């Protein structure tokens with residue numbers, strides 16, 4: 119029996135359409151399943167945690183965006199109950215990294231093949247990141263994108279539009295980054311991203327060398343750029359070409375702490391959550407994926 123956790127409001131309503139299609143296909147194929155629609159933030163995690171304890175399901179399937187994957191993942195982390203994913207969000211970075219088809223028909227077919235593999239996650243104080251987190255400019259953009267009404271119509275383009283708007287008001291700050299006990303001090307920091315998968319924010323290849331099961335977290339810090347220079351570097355990150363820029367530095371390790379003087383907000387898998395100072399520790403192969 120599969121449990122589907124459906125965020126109908128993901129992708130500004132796409133979740134509802136995708137679920138209607140998937141439900142019809144499940145009925146046609148006579149696949150035993152139950153479904154629960156989420157009622158607000160935190161609900162998907164609660165449903166997944168209860169399902170994990172009830173031991174009735176062979177997998178839990180998130181229907182929604184990266185935020186829904188994060189919540190379902192957090193509900194089952196540390197158990198061997200696998201999660202599957204039918205993308206219905208805007209960014210769908212988790213789907214991109216895991217090569218999960220955006221077409222619900224193909225995504226469902228992949229789930230029903232039931233091939234399980236384990237991935238690392240990153241443990242923060244209160245929750246795990248499944249794919250990525252970041253502080254600074256990217257968190258500000260994530261906040262703006264999540265509030266934007268354009269998201270439904272413009273999809274991933276919304277990230278570019280909100281990034282340009284955020285550029286005008288954002289003030290880079292000094293940051294101290296500690297990676298496995300090694301301390302790095304950087305001035306004029308725009309953003310620090312920590313990732314387990316190469317892409318975030320709708321396909322930006324921010325940490326192109328990140329691997330989801332190597333026992334390490336990858337970090338990218340962008341600093342010491344004028345807004346004009348930042349604007350030129352930013353598009354190159356869609357192809358991972360920012361790695362050659364002297365203002366972009368990379369680290370990888372098992373435990374990463376980011377401290378800033380100013381109150382930088384953070385996002386975890388694209389949802390705004392807390393802020394600096396923040397510590398992320400790798401939790402090797404702590405999540406099973408279909």
Ligand SMILES: Nc1ncnc2c1ncn2[C@@H]1O[C@H](COP(=O)(O)OP(=O)(O)OP(=O)(O)O)[C@@H](O)[C@H]1O
Pocket residue numbers: 125126127128129130156157158159160161182183184185186187189206207208209210211264387388389
């Ligand atoms: N019924 C609901 N009403 C309002 N918000 C909800 C509801 N159910 C879940 N949520 C919240 O919606 C947020 C966004 O979900 P999700 O990330 O899945 O979609 P998205 O933001 O459209 O997609 P993406 O992150 O890929 O752009 C999550 O933080 C989740 O907690």
